[in-house]
Amino acid sequence: MAFGLIPTDWIWGLAGGLMIGAAAALLLLFNGRILGASGILARLTDGSLTRNGSETLPFLAALIGAPALAVALSGGATTQVTGNYALLITGGLLVGFGALMANGCTSGHGVCGMSRFSLRSIVSTVIYLGFGMAAYFVAAYGIGVL
Numbered sequence: 001m002a003f004g005l006i007p008t009d010w011i012w013g014l015a016g017g018l019m020i021g022a023a024a025a026l027l028l029l030f031n032g033r034i035l036g037a038s039g040i041l042a043r044l045t046d047g048s049l050t051r052n053g054s055e056t057l058p059f060l061a062a063l064i065g066a067p068a069l070a071v072a073l074s075g076g077a078t079t080q081v082t083g084n085y086a087l088l089i090t091g092g093l094l095v096g097f098g099a100l101m102a103n104g105c106t107s108g109h110g111v112c113g114m115s116r117f118s119l120r121s122i123v124s125t126v127i128y129l130g131f132g133m134a135a136y137f138v139a140a141y142g143i144g145v146l
Contacts, residue, residue, distance in 0.1 A: 019066075024112050036108030037063070038099040084145055091135075098128060 024035040040059050082088065099105040102124040104113065109128075113121020139145050 020107060020111055023062075024107065028112075034108065034112045036104050036112070038096075038105035039108065082145055087139070087145055098131075102128065 027033050027035045040056055043056050109121040109124040
């Protein structure tokens with residue numbers, strides 16, 4: 001425990017949340033755009049990367065570099081990710097499909113949309129959090145894969 005009161009995991013979560021919030025605020029302030037990680041990543045596949053590479057490339061560099069830097073500074077990370085590759089691939093596809101259906105992901109809806117009181121973002125966030133919790137309980141207690 002850090003500081004004797006708060007578990008270290010919470011501090012890392014808080015730090016990550018503050019960084020995402022700061023990135024969203026800076027993108028809106030300097031570029032007039034709302035942060036949506038799935039939209040930025042989608043530019044890699046739809047051919048629009050060349051149109052707006054000035055924000056996409058630094059975002060992708062930070063998306064890859066920040067965790068690598070955190071691992072290098074902390075000496076590694078412990079995770080509880082399953083070794084079941086079929087489950088990981090299925091989960092990744094479902095998350096991608098959900099982001100496509102909702103016209104956004106957690107950073108777009110959960111951070112930026114909810115802070116603007118967007119009804120669509122509030123509904124999307126409640127739905128994906130609810131399905132995420134349900135999926136966890138089914139995986140952990142229903143079929144026992146976690």
